[in-house]
Amino acid sequence: MRPPTWTIGELASDFDTTLRTIRFYEDKGLLTPERQGTTRIFHARDRVRLQLILRGKRLGFALDEIAHVINMYDNPPGEAGQLEFLIADIQTRRDHLLEKRRDLDEALAELDELERRCRDDLAGLGL
Amino acid sequence: MRPPTWTIGELASDFDTTLRTIRFYEDKGLLTPERQGTTRIFHARDRVRLQLILRGKRLGFALDEIAHVINMYDNPPGEAGQLEFLIADIQTRRDHLLEKRRDLDEALAELDELERRCRDDLAGLGL
DNA sequence: TCTTACCTTTACGTCAACGTAAGGTACGGT
DNA sequence: ACCGTACCTTACGTTGACGTAAAGGTAAGA
Numbered sequence: 292m293r294p295p296t297w298t299i300g301e302l303a304s305d306f307d308t309t310l311r312t313i314r315f316y317e318d319k320g321l322l323t324p325e326r327q328g329t330t331r332i333f334h335a336r337d338r339v340r341l342q343l344i345l346r347g348k349r350l351g352f353a354l355d356e357i358a359h360v361i362n363m364y365d366n367p368p369g370e371a372g373q374l375e376f377l378i379a380d381i382q383t384r385r386d387h388l389l390e391k392r393r394d395l396d397e398a399l400a401e402l403d404e405l406e407r408r409c410r411d412d413l414a415g416l417g418l
Numbered sequence: 419m420r421p422p423t424w425t426i427g428e429l430a431s432d433f434d435t436t437l438r439t440i441r442f443y444e445d446k447g448l449l450t451p452e453r454q455g456t457t458r459i460f461h462a463r464d465r466v467r468l469q470l471i472l473r474g475k476r477l478g479f480a481l482d483e484i485a486h487v488i489n490m491y492d493n494p495p496g497e498a499g500q501l502e503f504l505i506a507d508i509q510t511r512r513d514h515l516l517e518k519r520r521d522l523d524e525a526l527a528e529l530d531e532l533e534r535r536c537r538d539d540l541a542g543l544g545l
Numbered sequence: 546t547c548t549t550a551c552c553t554t555t556a557c558g559t560c561a562a563c564g565t566a567a568g569g570t571a572c573g574g575t
Numbered sequence: 576a577c578c579g580t581a582c583c584t585t586a587c588g589t590t591g592a593c594g595t596a597a598a599g600g601t602a603a604g605a
Contacts, residue, residue: 425552427552441553441554457553
């Protein structure tokens with residue numbers, strides 16, 4: 292029972308993306324798969340990172356920013372100053388996400404309102 | 419007291435964007451300002467639309483999709499079939515937004531968890 | 546009258562995030 | 576011996592969303 296690994300093709304189909312995209316992310320330093328000869332072998336760590344990347348993309352973040360964030364998860368630094376810096380960084384990231392959630396909730400509310408109006412119109416047609 | 423209007427420069431500074439961006443959106447048919455000679459005059463409608471566009475962008479949507487959505491707000495169709503079609507469309511849009519919110523909440527939870535760990539590490543350094 | 550501050554159009558440039566083709570390697574099956 | 580499949584690299588192409596210069600019009604104020 293040794294730890295599971297994945298090929299690039301498996302990851303691509305698992306997360307519904309493309310080989311090209313995964314290779315591109317490696318090129319950008321976001322993924323660092325092991326190699327057997329030339330073939331990539333992905334371990335759990337890179338699988339998780341890929342998941343984080345794709346989620347970040349769905350949320351509309353650029354790869355640079357995503358890279359910054361997922362690297363925060365890597366190395367909790369050992370030095371106090373660095374730790375405080377990291378914590379401050381986390382704060383601003385969270386603020387960004389909270390702003391985004393406000394946007395999202397507003398958009399949802401407006402959609403609901405629109406649907407209500409549509410249903411009213413639809414009901415009005417029956418009279 | 420006639421209804422308020424805005425110049426392109428006012429809108430740009432109000433929403434912290436650029437003239438170029440606003441003109442680009444007009445080019446794409448997302449905005450349709452009135453003209454006085456060659457100069458654009460924006461009314462409340464386009465101001466709202468610009469707000470919606472920029473919010474959509476912050477949420478990571480492409481302009482095509484944004485165009486589709488804000489046009490839904492325009493013309494509640496008068497025909498029953500069309501109305502039902504629109505309602506169905508609203509459903510799928512909402513589903514997308516809800517997925518996005520799940521992503522967002524997960525990301526927030528992980529950030530919180532990371533911060534907790536950092537604070538623990540920081541406290542551990544004091545011993 | 547001249548400057549400043551707006552606005553305009555046209556058009557080429559740019560950057561991120563891949564897509565896509567060309568050509569090669571390696572392995573399992575028939 | 577050959578085929579199909581999955582992997583690889585290199586490198587040019589594409590698309591969306593603007594940026595940025597060039598060249599100019601208009602109206603208010605010194």
